[in-house]
Amino acid sequence: MTTESSCPRCGAALDEGANFCGHCGLALVAHPSPFPPGVSSLALRERIAELTAERTNTDEVLSPLWALLPLIAVVFGTFIGILLIFTPSVEISLLIFMVGSIVALALLIILNYKLVDRYNKHLVREASLRRTMIEYTWTRGQERGTTDAIYPYVSALESIDRQALMDEQPRSPLWSLAFLIPIVGVVLYFYMLYFLTRFASVHDDRWHAFAYNIHLSSMVNGDMVPPPLPKYPQERSFILYLLLTIIFSPFLFYWYFKLVDDPNKHFQEMGAFEDGFLTATGRALTGL
Structure with missing residues (x-):
């Protein structure tokens, strides 16, 4: 049975009880907000600015000399x-x-501790930043009436955030001492190198996808946040690096150099996006 109602976007006739338009795909049932009401996008942007300011304490760009x-x-x-x-x-x-x-x-031990500690601090800050950016994006969509259009992007952002929370857990600083444990110390030491190696490339891939979806949703919301910079850290094979170290032990020095330098590049890329986000959203919200 049909009614005389029509799609507000394309004007096509709608079936009774339809949740979306069969012609243009417009959602006819409001998506429930995943966030508590009452927080404005301006207040959320201020929180993002605070988290961005914290990166001077969490995203430490280390000198390559640490690898020595x-x-x-x-x-x-x-x-x-x-x-x-x-x-x-x-x-x-x-x-x-x-x-x-x-x-x-x-x-x-000092170098290992420095790398693990930097890893932990960055993950904690970025997790808070992701959640606040998602909340800002959705709230901004509610204010602008664009929740239907940004819903796919917010869903993608939520998925990326959930995956990051499952895969990227802070590690105990005691990992810097793992190689001192008799018998199993070598295995634990190389596992530490594994998660530090994976951090630079896999983590950067995930952040790049997150930032790009923030960019796309901002274009719909009218904030016009610029896209993230091209991905820099290359994916590095732990198995290859391990074999090269076993065959030619001085390769470990180069490995440590990459463990210092690759996150540096990620922090710089991420920082540029955060600055661009704040500039664009500040202009959109206040006209400055």
């Missing part, structure tokens, strides 16, 4: 070994060996 710490540890250990050869006293030799080992291990 393992090399310094090896050089220092070699120097200690040479020194032991020319030390006649057993007691002094033992003391030199102990001090040298502690210093060499401390250098590696």
